[in-house]
Amino acid sequence: MKVVICSYGAGNTRSVQLAFARLGVEALVGADAGDVLAADLAVLPGVGAAGSAMRALRRHGLDEALCERAALDRPILGICLGLQLALEETEEDGGVDGLALVPGRAARLRGGRVPRIGWAPLDESGETYWYAHSYAAETPAATATSEGITAIVRCGAFTGVQFHPEKSGAAGARFLAARCLSRV
Amino acid sequence: MPLPRLIPCLDVAEGRVVKGVRFAALRDVGDPVELGAAYSDAGADELVFLDISATLASRAAALDVAARVAEHVAIPFTFGGGIRTVEDATAVLEAGADKVSVNSAALARPALIEELAARLGSQAVVVAIDTEGGRVRSHAATRDAERDTVAWARECEARGAGELLVTSIDRDGTRAGYDLETLAELRAAVALPIVASGGAGDAHHVAAALRVADAALLASILHEDPQRLRSLRRELAELGIELRDAA
Numbered sequence: 466m467k468v469v470i471c472s473y474g475a476g477n478t479r480s481v482q483l484a485f486a487r488l489g490v491e492a493l494v495g496a497d498a499g500d501v502l503a504a505d506l507a508v509l510p511g512v513g514a515a516g517s518a519m520r521a522l523r524r525h526g527l528d529e530a531l532c533e534r535a536a537l538d539r540p541i542l543g544i545c546l547g548l549q550l551a552l553e554e555t556e557e558d559g560g561v562d563g564l565a566l567v568p569g570r571a572a573r574l575r576g577g578r579v580p581r582i583g584w585a586p587l588d589e590s591g592e593t594y595w596y597a598h599s600y601a602a603e604t605p606a607a608t609a610t611s612e613g614i615t616a617i618v619r620c621g622a623f624t625g626v627q628f629h630p631e632k633s634g635a636a637g638a639r640f641l642a643a644r645c646l647s648r649v
Numbered sequence: 650m651p652l653p654r655l656i657p658c659l660d661v662a663e664g665r666v667v668k669g670v671r672f673a674a675l676r677d678v679g680d681p682v683e684l685g686a687a688y689s690d691a692g693a694d695e696l697v698f699l700d701i702s703a704t705l706a707s708r709a710a711a712l713d714v715a716a717r718v719a720e721h722v723a724i725p726f727t728f729g730g731g732i733r734t735v736e737d738a739t740a741v742l743e744a745g746a747d748k749v750s751v752n753s754a755a756l757a758r759p760a761l762i763e764e765l766a767a768r769l770g771s772q773a774v775v776v777a778i779d780t781e782g783g784r785v786r787s788h789a790a791t792r793d794a795e796r797d798t799v800a801w802a803r804e805c806e807a808r809g810a811g812e813l814l815v816t817s818i819d820r821d822g823t824r825a826g827y828d829l830e831t832l833a834e835l836r837a838a839v840a841l842p843i844v845a846s847g848g849a850g851d852a853h854h855v856a857a858a859l860r861v862a863d864a865a866l867l868a869s870i871l872h873e874d875p876q877r878l879r880s881l882r883r884e885l886a887e888l889g890i891e892l893r894d895a896a
Contacts, residue, residue, distance in 0.1 A: 479745045483720055512742075513770035546770075578842045578863060580772040580811045583651030584694055584893040593893050595694075595725055596651060597747065597772040597811075612650070632725045632747060634689065634895065 466646070468492035469504035473525050475518035475546065476510030477631070484631035488642055498530035506645065507534055510631075511546025515571070515600070516558030518546055528564055535566045538622045542645050548618060548625030549600055557600050567620040569604025574614070584633075585611045592636055594628035601627060652893050654694035654864035655855070655885075656844060657871055657878060659684060661730075662702035664710035668873065675701075678873045682717045689722045691875035692882050692895035696722065697750070697814075697866060700730030701789075707731070712744055719745020727775055729814075735764050742769060750814055752777040753787045756794045756801075759808060766809030774812070775844075776805040780831060781818040790818045798831065799838045806839045813839065814866065816846040822869055824850030827858040836861055852884035859890055 468485055470492050472478050478494045485492040492508070493500060501507050509531065511518055522528045531551075534541055543551045552563045555571035563571075574581055580599045586592065588610045602615040602625070609617035611628070618625035624645065630637035659666050659681055666684050667675040678684075685696050698718070700711040708731055715728050728741045729750030738749040749769070755761050755776055765774045779786040780798040787794040794801075802813055815835060817828035827848045835843055845858040846866035858865045871877045882892055 477742065477745070477747070479716075479743060480719055480747075483745065484723065487723065512773060514767065517767075577650055579840055580842065581651060582772060582812060582842050583654050583863065585651040593652070597725070599771060599811075629725070629747075632723065634723050637723065 466490060466506070467504045468506045468508060469500050470494045470508045470510060471501060471522075471527050471531075472496045473518070473521040473527055475513045475521055477512055478510055481508055481510045481544065481631045484637065484641060488638060488646065490646065496525040496527065498526040501527060501530040502533055506540045506542060507531065509541060509543045509547035509550065511544060511550060512597075513546060514558055515546060515549060515555045515561045519550055519561050519563065522550065522564075531564055532566065535621060535623055540645075541566070541623045543623065543625040544631070545598060545627060545629060548602060548627055551623055551625055552602055552604060555600060566623045567602075567604055567606050567618055567625065569602055569606065571600045572603050573600055574598070581614070587611050587616055588613065592640070594626075594630065594633040594636055594640070596628045598627060650863070652694075653859040653890060654844075655692070655878065655882065655892065656695045656697055656864050656866050657688045657693050658697040658699060658846070658866045658868045660699050660701045661711065661714055662700065663707050664714055666873065667701070681714045682721050684873060684875075685718050685722050685726070687875040688878055689724050691878040692892070693724060693878060694864070694893055695724060696726040698726060698728050699750070700728070708737075712740055715741050715744035715746045729775070729777060733761070735768050738765055738769060742773060748773045748775050748812070750775040750777045752779065755805070756785065756787045756796070759804060762805060762808040762810050766811070771809050771811035774810050775814050776810040776812075777814040777816065778802060778805075779816050779818050783831070786818055799834060802835050802839050806841050810841060812842045812844060814844045814846060815862075816866075817848060820848030821846075823848055824869070826850060826854040827865070829857055829861055832858065832861045852881055852888060855881065856885055856888040856890050859885075
């Protein structure tokens with residue numbers, strides 16, 4: 466199986482690559498649009514600010530490659546900011562247009578401590594993952610929430626997670642194995 | 650609110666975990682990757698590695714530690730000590746760390762916090778505040794930073810910090826309990842998550858800290874013993890603190 470992790474200067478690509486390696490999957494880290502298009506699974510990681518990340522995606526031509534993948538119904542996993550960039554827009558950095566693979570927008574968290582950092586269970590299943598974010602998706606495509614905040618999004622071949630499966634210990638590994646790799 | 654976090658803190662120098670009382674006579678107590686992995690297995694929610702030597706040779710060793718920890722530990726970790734520039738911080742995150750912690754460098758040049766937040770995102774920027782009597786200390790707490798602790802915490806938040814690691818210097822190593830008053834004051838002053846540090850002697854102290862802070866940093870209370878973390882988690886559960894099911 467060929468997994469490509471999009472490298473565009475705004476992701477913890479090494480951590481994601483190591484998480485797949487622990488599952489016995491050798492993932493390629495790269496910014497080549499052709500590789501991203503051809504992979505069995507493309508992963509869009511992301512930490513940091515939305516504006517600069519979106520500019521970097523466009524600079525590498527990864528925006529088009531990801532949109533084409535989605536149109537062809539080929540699996541994509543967006544992690545944290547990678548989920549938020551897949552929406553139509555985010556209100557971060559004064560408003561940034563996203564890839565529009567998923568309807569909805571990312572809005573700043575209201576209430577609680579912000580950034581929201583730490584382990585929290587899914588409201589539906591109780592599975593507990595690690596989060597670190599100040600913005601969250603508001604979308605009809607949400608399939609799971611954590612403390613009422615969008616945690617998992619599915620839209621066609623796109624799966625987005627607000628948490629970091631690569632840093633969520635055994636639970637994160639189970640998620641990647643059962644809900645990402647098994648669908649490829 | 651996410652679940653309260655227990656965060657073992659490992660002091661490292663030249664690539665090894667060390668232990669020293671007030672920076673005198675450092676003793677080698679193990680390999681950071683082995684100890685970090687053992688804490689992770691014992692239910693740690695995150696880890697903090699502090700490079701306390703911060704020599705040039707140690708910087709390279711620290712990056713190697715971060716890279717090896719990322720390889721073997723699947724929970725988040727913070728790296729601190731000797732980070733003075735965005736480049737220093739970026740290298741640590743690229744190695745696989747999730748957050749960097751800055752202290753004296755931010756006091757010397759507060760704009761560093763903004764630069765780090767712009768490049769890495771606020772969630773990756775921890776400002777460590779050493780406090781004593783409501784005043785900030787710098788340079789491993791050897792100097793008065795001439796700042797009020799609450800005012801500095803607010804400034805850190807305004808500049809884009811994502812978390813505060815608050816060490817009460819007068820409690821550190823005393824095992825007499827965390828400085829709950831200062832923690833509560835800071836909690837009211839900022840909306841950032843706060844990690845409490847300094848003074849933990851028993852489970853009651855940790856439980857009390859977790860009622861006013863989001864996480865507790867655990868150093869001398871663990872004696873570099875992952876089994877102690879397991880027993881502490883059990884004791885905290887009995888005291889009504891809901892922790893992550895780490896299985």
